[in-house]
Amino acid sequence: MSATQILLASTPFGALTLAAALDAGLLGAGDAKRVLIVSNNAAIPELTPGLTEQPGWAAIGKRFDVLVDWNAEIAPLHPSGWQPREEELPLYERWLRDRWGLTGQDVELVVESIAVAPARTLCALFFDAPITVYSDGLMSYGPTRSALPTGVGSRIDRLLHLDLVPGLIPHLLREYAVPSATIPDAAFRKVLDELTEAVRPALTAPDGTAVPEGTPLVVGQYLAALEILTAQEEDDLHVAMLRGVVARGHTTVLFKPHPASPVRATERLANEARRLGARLLVVDQPVPAETWCAAVRPALIVGCFSTAQITAARYYGVPAAAVGTAGLLDRLAPYENSNRVPVTIVDATVPALGEDGVLAEPEFPGPALEPLVTAVTYAMQAGTRPELRSAAVRYLDERWPDVQRYFKRRRLTSLGLPGGLPAGERALVSAALPRASRRRKLAVAALRRVDRLRD
Numbered sequence: 001m002s003a004t005q006i007l008l009a010s011t012p013f014g015a016l017t018l019a020a021a022l023d024a025g026l027l028g029a030g031d032a033k034r035v036l037i038v039s040n041n042a043a044i045p046e047l048t049p050g051l052t053e054q055p056g057w058a059a060i061g062k063r064f065d066v067l068v069d070w071n072a073e074i075a076p077l078h079p080s081g082w083q084p085r086e087e088e089l090p091l092y093e094r095w096l097r098d099r100w101g102l103t104g105q106d107v108e109l110v111v112e113s114i115a116v117a118p119a120r121t122l123c124a125l126f127f128d129a130p131i132t133v134y135s136d137g138l139m140s141y142g143p144t145r146s147a148l149p150t151g152v153g154s155r156i157d158r159l160l161h162l163d164l165v166p167g168l169i170p171h172l173l174r175e176y177a178v179p180s181a182t183i184p185d186a187a188f189r190k191v192l193d194e195l196t197e198a199v200r201p202a203l204t205a206p207d208g209t210a211v212p213e214g215t216p217l218v219v220g221q222y223l224a225a226l227e228i229l230t231a232q233e234e235d236d237l238h239v240a241m242l243r244g245v246v247a248r249g250h251t252t253v254l255f256k257p258h259p260a261s262p263v264r265a266t267e268r269l270a271n272e273a274r275r276l277g278a279r280l281l282v283v284d285q286p287v288p289a290e291t292w293c294a295a296v297r298p299a300l301i302v303g304c305f306s307t308a309q310i311t312a313a314r315y316y317g318v319p320a321a322a323v324g325t326a327g328l329l330d331r332l333a334p335y336e337n338s339n340r341v342p343v344t345i346v347d348a349t350v351p352a353l354g355e356d357g358v359l360a361e362p363e364f365p366g367p368a369l370e371p372l373v374t375a376v377t378y379a380m381q382a383g384t385r386p387e388l389r390s391a392a393v394r395y396l397d398e399r400w401p402d403v404q405r406y407f408k409r410r411r412l413t414s415l416g417l418p419g420g421l422p423a424g425e426r427a428l429v430s431a432a433l434p435r436a437s438r439r440r441k442l443a444v445a446a447l448r449r450v451d452r453l454r455d
Helices: 012-023 057-061 070-074 086-099 119-125 137-141 185-202 231-247 264-276 289-296 307-316 325-331 340-349 366-380 386-399 409-415 423-432 437-454
Strands: 004-009 034-038 066-069 107-111 131-134 156-162 180-183 217-219 252-256 279-282 301-303 320-322
Touching (some): 012 057, 012 156, 012 180, 012 185, 057 185, 137 307, 137 340, 217 231, 217 307, 231 301, 252 264, 252 289, 264 279, 301 307, 307 320, 307 340, 325 340, 366 386, 366 409
Parallel strands (some): 004 034, 034 066, 217 252, 217 301
16 A cells, blocks of 8 residues: 555645645555645634635545644644754654554655745654645745755655646756656646535625626735735735726726735725725635636736736636736845745736726746746845856846846845946945944945935
């Protein structure tokens, strides 16, 4: 019999991807025992429905033999923060094997987001298990966000990913020479359709009536909680999306808040909809946005850099539009923030929607995207991907300053890349900076503002 598989899912999108990989036969023979670990990584899990509590879960969960609630296993600790000390790992592994009936059995791990807990924790606990990583959306096209613990990289056999951007190969885990394999479109579409049928009764307006086919869908972001934007700026972003949709002649608009968004996220939007004379339907059912796209076939899906914008266009032919990506590229910090490549992909390939309703076509369709993502990847993680330097230099030599919004001049300067400050000017700036930490921070902030004005 095959080794027992321990699979981890923490998001609806991840669970759908995992189910598609299973259906496509990418995770081995069907006779393997499959233990699904479900983790709720919300800031306050007690206030956010977990995967198994969401509509349609049975359609996904039937693929697994054993279901384990990771939050309950490690309570009162939080899944995103618990990583046992090295000397405790053997004890915890024996304890979990005993609880899950795995004593003496070979184990394989199938995890998402391997650079962070809980995936990182499981890989440390089962220290000799081979690992398969499956992608969590657009982030797979960017570099690994942080170094993996010693010995983990060599245990990873494959990266499974959806072909969300045809022709683009993921950079995730490439420094560990991990081969990637694509999950077939048909398998993912089948799982999406299966889930849509299961949750169709829940896909209604707040008053229980049916949502008219073609109603545009706005997907909310969760950037204030990540301290990328302020709460006011996030509200402004959603209002800009609504104004753009209404300006295109739509009088009814669906708004799907991020599952972890506070109630505040919809109050100002509702007020703006009334001012514009539009009907705003806030759909907060805990189901993926893709199910709404399958059921309603929106005339347009609008967001900032949600993976749902790409999947809607890719699997259901729903036109997508983006709002706020250019500003977000400037705000993401540090430069190696793992959201940078997803924002870059959406900004470069999805039409931008203005508040006047005008759609501006993207600048980097098709093959033009790959060298851009490669250059951004090198700038983000030059230390782990030095082989990308020549491609980054060549690209920046050819395209600067047309692509400057995707890069930071101080980053290019520190790496000696085209677009950075000249050597003499760089030395003068460095020498002029005060040494006291607080004064230095203020001076650096001032220089950054000057850089933006200069660019």
